[in-house]
Amino acid sequence: MYFLGVDGGGTKTIAYLLDEESNLIFKNTSGPTNILENGEEVFRKNLRELLYPVLKNINPKDIKSCFGLPAVGEFREDIKILRKIIKEELNIEADTIVNDVVIGWAGGNLARDGIHVVAGTGTITYGRKGNKDIRVSGWGSIIGDEGSAYYIGYRTLNEVSRELDGRKRRTDLTKLIFKKLNLRDHLDFIEFIYDPQKDRRSNIASVAKITYEIAKIGDKKALKILKESAKELALTVTTANKFLKIEKPITVTYSGSVLEKNEIVREEFIKLLAKGGYEVKPPKLSPVLGAVLLAFLNYENNGQKREDFINKLLKIYKEEEKQ
């Protein structure tokens, strides 16, 4: 039996295939697979590009698969539609189709009870206890995604706009943002935000890095935005656990640029959650290996085999981390 894990995303899609001895025999990357954002044709094309090279040599019946895809849970009959497309394009049964935050959780805490927070350009939180699970936040940049890089960027640019037109007292924030973004005046500022050449969402999210740099050199407004973002992210965790009621200590894992790279947000996030008995930990496996693990678990849940399989995955992950 082979185990296939797919980690879909708005930018790229990753696939890993393990053979019966749990050896990684194939990995590949293709373009985005958010069916709502990129459309069905792009979704189909990137699935084909991702998996054609390996599927021609393997009997589809020998594959147990898990697809972690964006947009799952966000439109009607999602699983049915996605399963049909996967069958048409790849001739395999998609045994498990979940939102990509679920494979983040599975990789993060080896599919054990716990809560996983994705905080990159967008944000979404997923928690599981036994068969109970819950999603919090993740409504997208238009309505929410509080605590994400988009949110940090938006809050920062909003603050600058208020300083520029006099609604707030001019502080170093505007001076520093203008310098870092290489802006001369308010026309450059408007052009940066509304530039039709750039993807607006990633463009605004890209400011979050600068907010972090500025906060590190002591800017109080930038620091406040980051601390409030951490508070928003922590709120998604405590909200998830209000429903799940996992016993303490509650393991919280994370992925995405904000919690991985922004130490101010991460430390505040850890501090806020520590009070409630939450233990924040870096993920044990990448999301794509989380998908492989779910493909395995949904096929085989024998305790001993499970531990062996997980050990193999941890070894694969460790070796990749070294590279």
Added chain:
Amino acid sequence: MYFLGVDGGGTKTIAYLLDEESNLIFKNTSGPTNILENGEEVFRKNLRELLYPVLKNINPKDIKSCFGLPAVGEFREDIKILRKIIKEELNIEADTIVNDVVIGWAGGNLARDGIHVVAGTGTITYGRKGNKDIRVSGWGSIIGDEGSAYYIGYRTLNEVSRELDGRKRRTDLTKLIFKKLNLRDHLDFIEFIYDPQKDRRSNIASVAKITYEIAKIGDKKALKILKESAKELALTVTTANKFLKIEKPITVTYSGSVLEKNEIVREEFIKLLAKGGYEVKPPKLSPVLGAVLLAFLNYENNGQKREDFINKLLKIYKEEEKQ
């Protein structure tokens, strides 16, 4: 001499032409003329459609004109570029080109010292004292436009999203919004917000009407959003006057759906400003007649003639209001 006023917008564009006896001899409407949003070709086409029917019969040299257009002040060399296009398309000199908020002010307070707030889908505030003028807010829906219909809609939908996923306690707000928007569940909610068939900005702004209805029947969260929006709008006025220092009483006029139709926002706005010696009044003339007035004033500023001209404009406006 003829006086031409043009009121451009993101949805439609209006033109009025008055003859030397200040009679309204022509009016016409065409599509949007936001050169940044709609592009140069649409801008050119709608200008032609708007004014071709009348310009073929009049000597261009006999026309004094004022164009109030969106996007003025938002890109480099705006006036130069727009003047060139107007000359190419219509063969007339655009004597005055200003942002459409400026003709709102001119119509609102007959081009006298004061502050004008536009609060429709977006929002922007403009104030003038003598030769000094200032713009506040109006950075667009992505960054700000606090107090606009978009802002009210966004704030309302954000609140619903937090109630839906448990970050906030479920109140009647979600129940009422779901009922008014005819939504069954969170999938309908996501579909409403991200529907690619609809213009996202106007779609979200359209929720502001519902927030108003719900606030009227006593919903506390909706009421809070409206009061905070009024506070944001009032802040733009006091910010403008921090710079202008107009003597009290300071006349504040307004246009746009939020301040025209939402009585809760308008009453709170009036109340907040009353404390500082601001007198909020409905506009004396429509923006397009404000444009005609500016076309006249930039040509002729003789006191007596000015009063006669204004009286004619007020009469035209009154008659139109009756229809």
